Amino acid sequence: MPSRNNNKDIEMKQFYTLQEAIEALELPVELTPEVRERMDRSVAFLANYLSKATAPVYGVNTGFGSLQNVEISREDLSALQENLLITHAAGVGNPLNMHLVRTMLWLKMLNMSKGYSAIRPEIFERLLAMYNQQWYPVVTEQGSLGASGDLAPLSQMVLPLIGKGFLRHPQHGEISGEQWLAQNNWKPLQLGPKEALGLINGTQFMLAHSVEAYRRIRQIFKQLPIVSALSIDAFDCRMDPFQSPIHRVRPHAGQIAAAAEIRAILEDSPIAKQTKKQVQDPYSFRCIPQVHGASYDALDHCLDVWETELNSVTDNPNVFEEENIVLSGGNFHGQPLALTLDYAAMALSELGSISERRTYLLVSGQRGLSPYLADGAGLDSGYMIAQYSAAALASQNKQLCTPASVDSIMSSNGQEDHVSMGANAATKLLRVIENVENILAVEWLCGVAALKQRDLSTAPALQQGVDAFSKAYEIDHKTQPMQELIACAKGWLFPKMG
Numbered sequence: 001m002p003s004r005n006n007n008k009d010i011e012m013k014q015f016y017t018l019q020e021a022i023e024a025l026e027l028p029v030e031l032t033p034e035v036r037e038r039m040d041r042s043v044a045f046l047a048n049y050l051s052k053a054t055a056p057v058y059g060v061n062t063g064f065g066s067l068q069n070v071e072i073s074r075e076d077l078s079a080l081q082e083n084l085l086i087t088h089a090a091g092v093g094n095p096l097n098m099h100l101v102r103t104m105l106w107l108k109m110l111n112m113s114k115g116y117s118a119i120r121p122e123i124f125e126r127l128l129a130m131y132n133q134q135w136y137p138v139v140t141e142q143g144s145l146g147a148s149g150d151l152a153p154l155s156q157m158v159l160p161l162i163g164k165g166f167l168r169h170p171q172h173g174e175i176s177g178e179q180w181l182a183q184n185n186w187k188p189l190q191l192g193p194k195e196a197l198g199l200i201n202g203t204q205f206m207l208a209h210s211v212e213a214y215r216r217i218r219q220i221f222k223q224l225p226i227v228s229a230l231s232i233d234a235f236d237c238r239m240d241p242f243q244s245p246i247h248r249v250r251p252h253a254g255q256i257a258a259a260a261e262i263r264a265i266l267e268d269s270p271i272a273k274q275t276k277k278q279v280q281d282p283y284s285f286r287c288i289p290q291v292h293g294a295s296y297d298a299l300d301h302c303l304d305v306w307e308t309e310l311n312s313v314t315d316n317p318n319v320f321e322e323e324n325i326v327l328s329g330g331n332f333h334g335q336p337l338a339l340t341l342d343y344a345a346m347a348l349s350e351l352g353s354i355s356e357r358r359t360y361l362l363v364s365g366q367r368g369l370s371p372y373l374a375d376g377a378g379l380d381s382g383y384m385i386a387q388y389s390a391a392a393l394a395s396q397n398k399q400l401c402t403p404a405s406v407d408s409i410m411s412s413n414g415q416e417d418h419v420s421m422g423a424n425a426a427t428k429l430l431r432v433i434e435n436v437e438n439i440l441a442v443e444w445l446c447g448v449a450a451l452k453q454r455d456l457s458t459a460p461a462l463q464q465g466v467d468a469f470s471k472a473y474e475i476d477h478k479t480q481p482m483q484e485l486i487a488c489a490k491g492w493l494f495p496k497m498g
Helices: 018-024 033-052 074-088 098-113 121-133 151-162 177-183 195-200 204-234 244-248 253-265 288-310 335-362 384-400 422-451 460-473 482-493
Strands: 092-095 140-142 166-169 173-176 318-320 325-327
Touching (some): 018 288, 074 151, 074 195, 098 121, 140 151, 151 177, 151 195, 204 288, 288 335, 335 384, 335 422, 384 422, 422 460
Antiparallel strands (some): 166 173
8 A cells, every 4th residue: 555755745746757656656646836827727718718619629618529519508517417427437347456456546647647638626526535544446357448538437437536436444344436536525526628628538447557567577577587497497498599699699678688698597507507408498588588588678668658648638628728729539548558568468478488388398297307397297197287387377367468458439429430449458457467477476486396306506686586585485295285385376476566
């Protein structure tokens, strides 16, 4: 859960890296005078613009979607906005975890703070209160087409502003939106022109999943070379495929980095330095630089796109005081995220796929290792079924990698005739990541077991990690259910956020 940094709140900046966003999510938020002034100015500009406009402005004094040509009278503008929230909160499925909703809130406030949305600071303050109090609206996983933004989940997220919907707290359970307003001595907000549309139009559901994916990908990047290096020594592999001349003549950045990681980890390994009987190793070992490296490069591209989106304005329409204009466009369309969320799933799935193949070889009874790493194969099945689980997860990842972004279903009577399906790409990416973490946990377990059957040790730092893990959990596959061992390995490699 978030913590305070010397009780000092953090202001919204105009630019964040993904890493800075992860760190900011651990802190409270404040509405600074600069942000308040930007937001006030955009609201005043829109009011002035409307007073002089001779034509309707989409979503401000018109209906929505295919109802764009229905003009709304001035006295009905507030009702228009409230009706929008109620009718668009159509999400279904399982509730998102509270951290993802916290991220959505933070991203929406960041979008609002830039001053192109014509939303009053009072609304920012209500969202800020949810965020800082850790009362997170109940938002469900399904219902967004990823254009016009994430309408259904964002509508659910802001229902408490008008006393609707529900909120959850990490310690205090669930309350209604009406109860949350009451405990703060607030009345439901009366929304002004464009405000509801500005709140629910945007890519914050997809982007929250992207930010969470970044956090976990970063952990995978950290642990993948360590797990792989352990398997390389445990299977007594050659170091030739990792030598720099090979990669100098095929200089993909990820490939070079992946080879260098393995060289650095195993530089002082007695096993790596001993003479090998085999001339070559299977591809799952020999091609680690090429396979891991390709995924590194793919994921680097995805992270670049996500960071651009993090610093973008994605609601519609937008107000531009400098140009004295209100423009309706398509910044809510999730295609940049949809494509990269799918791409990231494929890149990560491949890391899981090659990891499972290394596990398969570790339990195959080759190169002096016992079948299934068992203590007396037959009576003891060893890690046989752990490899089954890794194979099942690798197979499921292949199914989850069917791209969501190639699909589109026409909606809103043909007005929204091409959508990104990025929200579906987002939710399945996190499932792929979860599977990859478990696949790597199985590989780590088998690597630890295999190393114990070797006469020599691995590199000192890696051996120290193996010994620390073994001591922490007293691993014994004959007395502890295998599911518990896998959970221990996953917790060791990928500790949950505190």
